Amino acid sequence: MTGALDPARKAALTAGETGYRTPAEPAVGLRPVYLVDGPLGLVSPTFDERDTSLLLPSGIALGATWDPDVVRSVAAAEGSEARSRGFDAVYAPNLNLARTGLSGRTFEMLSEDPLLAGVLGAAFVEGLQGQGVAAVPKHLVCNDTETERQRMSADVDDTALREVYLRPFEHAVRAGAWAMMTAYNRLNGTPCAAHAELLAIVKDEWGFDGIVISDYFALHETLGPALAGLDLEMPGPAIHFGARLAEAVERGDVPRERLDDAVTRLLRLARRVGALDGSSPQVTAPDVPPHEVLTDAAVASFVLCRNEDELLPLAPGTRLAVIGPNADRPCYQGATFGRIRPEGGVTTPVEALRKRFPVSYERGVDSVPAVSLGAFDVSTPDGQPGVLLEHFRDGELVLSEVRGDSAFIWFGHVPGVGATTGPGVLRLTAVCTPTADGRWTFAAGGSGTTVLSVDGTVLASRPAPAPGDVMGQVARAETTGAEVELRAGQPVTVVAEMTSAGSRVQALTVTCAPPPVPGALARAVRAAAEADAVVLVVGDELETSRESRDLESSALPAAQVELIREVCRANPRTVVVVNAGRPVDAPWAGFAGAVLQGWFAGQGFADALARVLAGDDEPGGRMPVTVPLRDEDRSTHGETLDADLRRNYTAAEPTGYRHLARTGTRARFAFGSGSGYTTFHFGPSRWDGRRVRLDVTNTGARRGREVVQVYVRAPGEADARLAGFAGVRLAPGETAEVEVVLEGRVWQRWREGRWQVPPGRHEVLVGRSAEEVVEVLEHEV
Numbered sequence: 001m002t003g004a005l006d007p008a009r010k011a012a013l014t015a016g017e018t019g020y021r022t023p024a025e026p027a028v029g030l031r032p033v034y035l036v037d038g039p040l041g042l043v044s045p046t047f048d049e050r051d052t053s054l055l056l057p058s059g060i061a062l063g064a065t066w067d068p069d070v071v072r073s074v075a076a077a078e079g080s081e082a083r084s085r086g087f088d089a090v091y092a093p094n095l096n097l098a099r100t101g102l103s104g105r106t107f108e109m110l111s112e113d114p115l116l117a118g119v120l121g122a123a124f125v126e127g128l129q130g131q132g133v134a135a136v137p138k139h140l141v142c143n144d145t146e147t148e149r150q151r152m153s154a155d156v157d158d159t160a161l162r163e164v165y166l167r168p169f170e171h172a173v174r175a176g177a178w179a180m181m182t183a184y185n186r187l188n189g190t191p192c193a194a195h196a197e198l199l200a201i202v203k204d205e206w207g208f209d210g211i212v213i214s215d216y217f218a219l220h221e222t223l224g225p226a227l228a229g230l231d232l233e234m235p236g237p238a239i240h241f242g243a244r245l246a247e248a249v250e251r252g253d254v255p256r257e258r259l260d261d262a263v264t265r266l267l268r269l270a271r272r273v274g275a276l277d278g279s280s281p282q283v284t285a286p287d288v289p290p291h292e293v294l295t296d297a298a299v300a301s302f303v304l305c306r307n308e309d310e311l312l313p314l315a316p317g318t319r320l321a322v323i324g325p326n327a328d329r330p331c332y333q334g335a336t337f338g339r340i341r342p343e344g345g346v347t348t349p350v351e352a353l354r355k356r357f358p359v360s361y362e363r364g365v366d367s368v369p370a371v372s373l374g375a376f377d378v379s380t381p382d383g384q385p386g387v388l389l390e391h392f393r394d395g396e397l398v399l400s401e402v403r404g405d406s407a408f409i410w411f412g413h414v415p416g417v418g419a420t421t422g423p424g425v426l427r428l429t430a431v432c433t434p435t436a437d438g439r440w441t442f443a444a445g446g447s448g449t450t451v452l453s454v455d456g457t458v459l460a461s462r463p464a465p466a467p468g469d470v471m472g473q474v475a476r477a478e479t480t481g482a483e484v485e486l487r488a489g490q491p492v493t494v495v496a497e498m499t500s501a502g503s504r505v506q507a508l509t510v511t512c513a514p515p516p517v518p519g520a521l522a523r524a525v526r527a528a529a530e531a532d533a534v535v536l537v538v539g540d541e542l543e544t545s546r547e548s549r550d551l552e553s554s555a556l557p558a559a560q561v562e563l564i565r566e567v568c569r570a571n572p573r574t575v576v577v578v579n580a581g582r583p584v585d586a587p588w589a590g591f592a593g594a595v596l597q598g599w600f601a602g603q604g605f606a607d608a609l610a611r612v613l614a615g616d617d618e619p620g621g622r623m624p625v626t627v628p629l630r631d632e633d634r635s636t637h638g639e640t641l642d643a644d645l646r647r648n649y650t651a652a653e654p655t656g657y658r659h660l661a662r663t664g665t666r667a668r669f670a671f672g673s674g675s676g677y678t679t680f681h682f683g684p685s686r687w688d689g690r691r692v693r694l695d696v697t698n699t700g701a702r703r704g705r706e707v708v709q710v711y712v713r714a715p716g717e718a719d720a721r722l723a724g725f726a727g728v729r730l731a732p733g734e735t736a737e738v739e740v741v742l743e744g745r746v747w748q749r750w751r752e753g754r755w756q757v758p759p760g761r762h763e764v765l766v767g768r769s770a771e772e773v774v775e776v777l778e779h780e781v
Helices: 005-014 059-065 068-084 114-131 159-165 167-174 196-203 224-228 243-253 255-273 290-301 349-354 467-476 519-529 558-570 605-614 656-663
Strands: 033-037 089-092 154-155 180-182 212-213 303-307 320-323 359-362 389-392 398-404 407-411 423-431 438-446 451-452 457-462 478-488 492-500 505-513 531-539 574-579 594-597 647-648 668-670 680-682 691-698 704-713 721-730 734-741 749-751 755-758 760-766 772-781
Touching: 005 243, 005 255, 033 255, 059 068, 059 114, 059 290, 068 089, 068 114, 068 290, 114 159, 114 167, 114 721, 159 167, 159 303, 196 212, 196 224, 212 255, 224 243, 224 255, 224 457, 243 255, 290 605, 290 734, 320 349, 320 519, 349 359, 349 531, 349 605, 359 519, 423 505, 438 451, 438 457, 438 492, 457 478, 492 505, 519 558, 531 558, 574 605, 691 704, 691 721, 691 760, 704 734, 721 734, 734 760
Parallel strands: 033 089, 154 647, 180 212, 320 359, 320 531, 531 574, 574 594
Antiparallel strands: 303 594, 389 398, 389 423, 407 505, 423 492, 438 478, 438 505, 451 457, 451 492, 680 691, 691 734, 704 721, 704 760, 749 755, 760 772
16 A cells, blocks of 8 residues: 555654644545553543543552453453544553652553563453554553653663563563554663664564554654654654655665555554554454443452451441541542543542441541642632633734643644644633631642732742753643632632743643641541541552652651551551552551552542442452562662663662562562452462462352462572462352463573573472462473
8 A cells, every 4th residue: 555655645654643643644545543642541632621531440550450351351441432432542551660669650550570561461452452442552661760761771681671671562562462652761772762673672573563653752863763663753743754754765864665664554553443444443342331340440459468357348337437638539640641530520438438337537637738729619700610721822812711620731732722832821810719717839830931920929930941851840740839828718819821932842730739737637546546447548649659750769658657657556447548559668557457558449449449348349459569668678779870861770680579589588568469358278289381270269258369379480590480370269168270371481581692491490389479389399491
């Protein structure tokens, strides 16, 4: 089909037309291909809060299921919604690894382990593509931290690169992924989007026949990415591909065959998703009931790390004190460009638990985090609910609209206004009616010079970002603000005005925080002492995990740690629910009666939590990451960028549970650990050179799930690595044979430029976690 196009028209197909679609080409029967970000659900292409979608369990929550079927069903729900809304490809899953536990996007990642991330990532690919929608696994490769992500270099030796960081992507390719996205960062000094050796592994060695897409604005030149094998520059309109690529082909700097390959891959994707005349989406799986799937997935993701004296499940009629900042304001996602507005709203934990138990509620901490100004009691100057957003170009008002949010981002084009590269002024006006006396905090920031005023008095101002950091500052949603004394019920007018000289992205964020409410801890302690049991929900807020910024520590805020200690002292029958998208430091765990990892479990979080605490279901998850006794126990602790913005991955290898095994250090919550509401017995294991078989018996009084985990240790190695796993659900007293198949790659190591199986005696470890091994078998090579 490419023969019908001249080089210029071919090259026009190598860049997006906008931020979310590719160009059409009638000569070959090609309509636009519509692409959307989607690791936690379908992101509005114009980042419009009025566009809602399903809010999925985050990557780390899906990783905690240790269940490909659950992951596949969640991805199918997203794929079905995408197809119904006209999207052809979804940027998901995130296959980077939670190697430090401190990345600003840990919540999107499936695991610290490459095999678990790979198996579950492959299931996500299958679930999406079963609905005729392309999966776009990302970010190839080593985009495992956010600090300076567009400039830093991950310096990794070939062994770690092949055995660890590329493994999940290889699984995705073997699962048939139709597309893949390259990362912002450099790999050993070369940008991933222009890394010929990297893309040769994917396309030539693995046989990937899909399209390779750049992360947004990741390209800085034409020749490097084109010659390396990148196929599509995003977003559009073209900057470095398109016309510039056509010129490079005309000069002979880029072979015509390379251009033909890029276009062929786009057309192949178009055929698969039904974007070519005569084609239709390759739908191979039925639709799934989305809300049921998402709640069941949340249940499957919860990990019970501690349950002293069988505190859980709670008996009917238990008088509960529900406490904690996340009980009435749970966190579902981090602050990224890909933020989801869930359809129909969501239930909070305290609301869900009130349907099942007698409940008293206390927040427990004095402070309330800043959130979007639109979340408060605000109106436009003429009294409409929401905020007034006005766009000016050349001093003239070109668009005025009422919006329900106060955080806005546009890539390339502002609907109804024009290109973001044009200079202009964006003004937000809101009449805010305080609900309490005290010092309220307002803040604002954006892609240009931003001035914030309250009742005509300038409260704060923020200069425009440096030209090279516009994307970073917008991603971090950096704001400047100040306090102002307000009286309850007395409205004030808040105005934020952002003046931009024009850039590839435009943004404005305005936040508000009410005054603290003193005495919250004392009230929470009294409520705890008077209750039969306590459900204490702690964890992250939206700003905890943020794109373009990493965390400094894995600890909870000091006020939450104090709350846990004091509430557990007042009532040892306390269930601490950790609502966080990352491994959280838990030196307080021994004070609690039970500890439940709740992650960012999607829109079904609260209902799933009530079901699990009441005993309708058991928590079915296992830890997809390690929680060490302290951050200093990690091999990556103290790892930083050097003066040349290089991060030495090799020096920290291996990371996670493998590092702890090498140093003989116990974890607080081990990789793979977790329990339910029953007990299991593992019978003797049988090994036939390809699979482990063993009988597993439910020895408790309830139906439950166990996960058999198999690790391997090659001759001379000090640590074992996950090689396979299988889950089984059994009724009380039931026994079933469980089979764990080990693929050939688990024995191989990358040595001297090729895969080799070390000769000698390999150990095959069978157990319940990386630290709880019940039997060791041998495999001779």
